Amino acid sequence: MKLNWNLKMWAVVAALIVVLAATGTVLANKEVEKQSISIVARVNNDGSGIFVRGDVNVDDLVTIDGGVVTYHPDGWRDMLFMSPGPSSIQHMILMDIVKKKVGLGFVQNGVPYTEPSVRWTQVAPGQMKDMMAKSKDDNLIHGGIAWEPHFANIVASGAKKVISSSQYWEDHPCCVVAVNKKYMDTHGEQVKRFLAAYVKSAIKVGDILETGIGDEYEGLIDLVVRVGAPKEGTLDRNAAKVAMANTTYTYELSNLSDELTKVAETYKGLGLFSDETLTDAGFDGVQDFIEYLIKDGPLSEVVVNDGSGPRAKTPAELSLSDNSYRVDVAYLAADTHQIALHYGIEKGYFQEYGIYVNLMGPYAAGGDVMGALLSEHANIGLVGSPPALLQSINALR
Amino acid sequence: MTGIKKTQAKDRLRDALGGKQRQTLSGDIKIENLRKVYRTDESETVALEDFSLEIKKGELITIVGPSGCGKTTILKLIAGLVEPTSGTVTIGGEVCEGPGPDRGMVFQDFALFPWRSVRKNVEFGLEIAGVPKEERRERAQRYIEIVGLEKFADARVHELSGGMKQRVGIARALVNRPDIILMDEPFGALDAQTRNIMQGSLLRILEKTDQTILFVTHSVDEAVYLSDRIVVLTKRPARIKEIVEIDLPRPRDRASVEFTSIRKRILEELEKENVME
Amino acid sequence: MSGKTIIEMLNYDKNDKRHRFARRAIIAAASLVVFVLLWWNLSLLLANPAIPTPQKTWSALTYLFAHGDSVSGVTMWSHISISLRRFVYGLLLAMAVAVPLGLFLGYSETLREFTMPTLEILRPIAPIAWAPIFIFTTGYVWGPILVVFVGIFFPMLTNTMFGVKKIDPNWIDAAKTMGATRVQVFTKVMFPAAVPYVMNGLRVGMGIGWMCIVASELYASFGGGIGFFVSIMAQMGYWDYVFAGIAVIAVLGLLTITVSDYVHKFIVRRMGME
Incomplete structure (x- = not known):
């Protein structure tokens, strides 16, 4: 009896299934090192703010008395706010304010809701100013939250400030310097050199801003206007100065562990991750994982305090060789939190330490910078601490 | 009695124009000096020259001629689908301009609307004329019965055989009660047997109606079987070569001496045209 | 036995x-x-965390349908309904514009000659390239819908035009000899005769339209949707959710194409125009 089945074909298919199942089982039992990052320095604190359209009465939303902010839920209800995206610290701040302080729901625009809520929609900060101007006509968007220089620039263009992020959480962490974990382990030399140059630049920027006057200051503002404006002429020079004053530039890691724990607990409270993910990966909990992320070794190696305040060690003090290295650095679009990176490049600080900074990006959101780091596309990235934290946790899954 | 009366076209024309006072009935057709020239950038083709013909109400006239001589053009000119270069078509004393429901047409490839049922195809013209639904239905039903398709009234066109399709085509033309029906090789796409059956049923259908028929065919046999008169055309540019009157009684016997001799004669005439090419 | x-x-x-x-x-x-x-x-x-295993994707999928994600706070059903609504609006809009226009362009040679140069310039532009412009100018609500509209519009238009050009001239002659006016020829012959081609345009357009809706939502979306879901989940590194979203997109795309294939076949058969 002859079967009409194509037996050869079926034999091949069956063999393929068996082989694939076998290799899969073998691979599944193999331990693989998961991609992660290390946080080696802070970039800034604060430097974001919530704004509303000029025709909205801010007193309906908040009243501020001697630094104490009182929120009025009725004013917030059904409003539509722009956010740089759910992975950003700005989004987390707005969500936390709406849910905890105002006491309303926080829903994605377009999704039907019954409980009194505030709506959010994702808009790139660079486009927020235009959207605000447009919304005067169509009354679609009421306000938003953005990082600097956009917050200052949007307020300068006729919107009203509700609160700055520091009024919600003083000295809240923002951007950090993150390094791909594998790169960190194998290219310590490069990380050290990069960090030394970065710290030198950050201290210099801090000094200039403290003076707030003079050629160096104006020169820095020139750079801010260039970096902060997606298009030439769209960033108001005075707004740039306000933006710089709203932001605290620092590299120090002190307290970051506690602050990130607070961020992580907020995320956990919002249901964005569970302890299980951490314990499954062998961590005791949030604190333990954050201590694993933050590596203060390189920073303590490159910073010295000889009486007149901390400073970056010179190349000679670090006894660096004459070699020079290329480092791929991911950064965010039009984000003046990261101005020290651009200032250091402009002033040649990185070259002094034998580092050629190859800028990767600009990326639109911190999540994308993390994507570049975790995929080893970039070696080092300047990124908001919430996406750094959340994506690191998610990379464990 | 040979059964043949030959009249030269020119003589007939003279008669027609020469004050032979006869009341024009609706359905009487007068075609005068039709001429059609097709122009392209490079060339001019005269398709039809000096075509004049008078047709009495209820007559069945076939047009035969060498292939490609412009037989279809004549029908399209009369239907008003093609504009004549010069000349006129007059029906019941009125000059025809453009197509109209007074001249129905039956096509070689049936030209039925496949998205409509048989009934809806037959109703098409009535629908166009704005006939109320009830009456439409009734009239269509009558003609569907006349062509013997009552069992297929709600069938779709693609479910029908070629012969049935053409009966729908005929019913669709008849239902509008046109003064004249123009049939463009209506049985050309059918096999020989179906063709003979269709010729028989056409004659039976026409007994029940009083329409004037102008019938184009390339089959002389068909022409002799059906016609009161046969218009024989020359090769392109088509002119009337001769008009043959046939007064054999119906139903005609294809095997009869008269039938075969008429057929033979016309075939010889046509052959001359073809040879000259 | x-x-x-x-x-x-x-x-x-x-x-x-x-x-x-x-x-x-x-x-x-x-x-x-x-x-x-x-x-x-x-x-x-x-x-790589960005390529989760099938098991992880499956559990993410079931979780998202049952509980939803914490960021949007809604289940996958809501994301699907948002995208589908946009898709249907874009589709209806494209039909409403492309079918009459296609009929007219197929019918009138002069009109066709007049509009074709413009249409030929616009046609090769990938619909998603319009996304930033549409989304900004139409206030984020109509933007993604318009992208779908563009995606479906051209296959629909060209198929309708083609359908009109393919109409058997004898049908038109037949209608004329039964006294049909120009308008009647248009409505009673050309339109029904073009329907199978319109349906074919719909079939092709729906595949493209589905790609467009997801792509434009990935770019930016005012009101969420499955493409937006994928984009924010990628931003936050929920790669199993991203894959679940992609799986949903695949299934929905397959469903749309199967349904439109079926509708196309059904109508063509029903009209006896196979």
């Missing part, structure tokens, strides 16, 4: 409808098994 041996029962008879169906089903199942195994191997081999 006296007469029939198992071998006999297995014997494939290609004239038996059930046998043909069983054969196709078995082959499809084998193909899917191989695909899932390949995916599993690849995911383990690359050990």
Whole structure:
């Protein structure tokens, strides 16, 4: 009896299934090192703010008395706010304010809701100013939250400030310097050199801003206007100065562990991750994982305090060789939190330490910078601490 | 009695124009000096020259001629689908301009609307004329019965055989009660047997109606079987070569001496045209 | 089971409808098994968080349908309904514009000659390239809908035009000899005759439209949707959710195409215009 089945074909298919199942089982039992990052320095604190359209009465939303902010839920209800995206610290701040302080729901625009809520929609900060101007006509968007220089620039263009992020959480962490974990382990030399140059630049920027006057200051503002404006002429020079004053530039890691724990607990409270993910990966909990992320070794190696305040060690003090290295650095679009990176490049600080900074990006959101780091596309990235934290946790899954 | 009366076209024309006072009935057709020239950038083709013909109400006239001589053009000119270069078509004393429901047409490839049922195809013209639904239905039903398709009234066109399709085509033309029906090789796409059956049923259908028929065919046999008169055309540019009157009684016997001799004669005439090419 | 041996029962008879169906089903199942195994191997081999295993994707999928994600706070059903609504609006809009325009352009040569140069310039532009412009100018609500509209519009238009050009001229002649006016020829002959071609345009357009909706939502979306869901989940590194979203997109795309294929076949058959 002859079967009409194509037996050869079926034999091949069956063999393929068996082989694939076998290799899969073998691979599944193999331990693989998961991609992660290390946080080696802070970039800034604060430097974001919530704004509303000029025709909205801010007193309906908040009243501020001697630094104490009182929120009025009725004013917030059904409003539509722009956010740089759910992975950003700005989004987390707005969500936390709406849910905890105002006491309303926080829903994605377009999704039907019954409980009194505030709506959010994702808009790139660079486009927020235009959207605000447009919304005067169509009354679609009421306000938003953005990082600097956009917050200052949007307020300068006729919107009203509700609160700055520091009024919600003083000295809240923002951007950090993150390094791909594998790169960190194998290219310590490069990380050290990069960090030394970065710290030198950050201290210099801090000094200039403290003076707030003079050629160096104006020169820095020139750079801010260039970096902060997606298009030439769209960033108001005075707004740039306000933006710089709203932001605290620092590299120090002190307290970051506690602050990130607070961020992580907020995320956990919002249901964005569970302890299980951490314990499954062998961590005791949030604190333990954050201590694993933050590596203060390189920073303590490159910073010295000889009486007149901390400073970056010179190349000679670090006894660096004459070699020079290329480092791929991911950064965010039009984000003046990261101005020290651009200032250091402009002033040649990185070259002094034998580092050629190859800028990767600009990326639109911190999540994308993390994507570049975790995929080893970039070696080092300047990124908001919430996406750094959340994506690191998610990379464990 | 040979059964043949030959009249030269020119003589007939003279008669027609020469004050032979006869009341024009609706359905009487007068075609005068039709001429059609097709122009392209490079060339001019005269398709039809000096075509004049008078047709009495209820007559069945076939047009035969060498292939490609412009037989279809004549029908399209009369239907008003093609504009004549010069000349006129007059029906019941009125000059025809453009197509109209007074001249129905039956096509070689049936030209039925496949998205409509048989009934809806037959109703098409009535629908166009704005006939109320009830009456439409009734009239269509009558003609569907006349062509013997009552069992297929709600069938779709693609479910029908070629012969049935053409009966729908005929019913669709008849239902509008046109003064004249123009049939463009209506049985050309059918096999020989179906063709003979269709010729028989056409004659039976026409007994029940009083329409004037102008019938184009390339089959002389068909022409002799059906016609009161046969218009024989020359090769392109088509002119009337001769008009043959046939007064054999119906139903005609294809095997009869008269039938075969008429057929033979016309075939010889046509052959001359073809040879000259 | 006296007469029939198992071998006999297995014997494939290609004239038996059930046998043909069983054969196709078995082959499809084998193909899917191989695909899932390949995916599993690849995911383990690359050990990249962005390529989760099939198991993880499956559990993410079931979780999202049952509980939803914490960022948007709604289940996958809501994301799907948002995208589908946009898709349907874009589709209806495209039909409303492309079908009459296609009929007119097919009908009038002058009009066709006049509009074709412009349409030919616009046609090759990938619909998603319009997304930033549409989304900004139409306030984020109509933007993604318009992108779908553009995606469906051109296949629909060209198919309708083609349909009109392919109309048997005898149909028009027949209608004219029955006294049809120009308008009647248009509505009673040209329109119904073009319907199968319109349906073919719809079939092609729906595939493209579905890609457009997801792509434009990925770019930016005012009101969420499945593409937006994928984009924010990627931003936050929920790669299993991203894959679940992609799987949903695949299934929805397949469904739309199957449905439109079926509708196309049904209408063509119903109209007797196979």
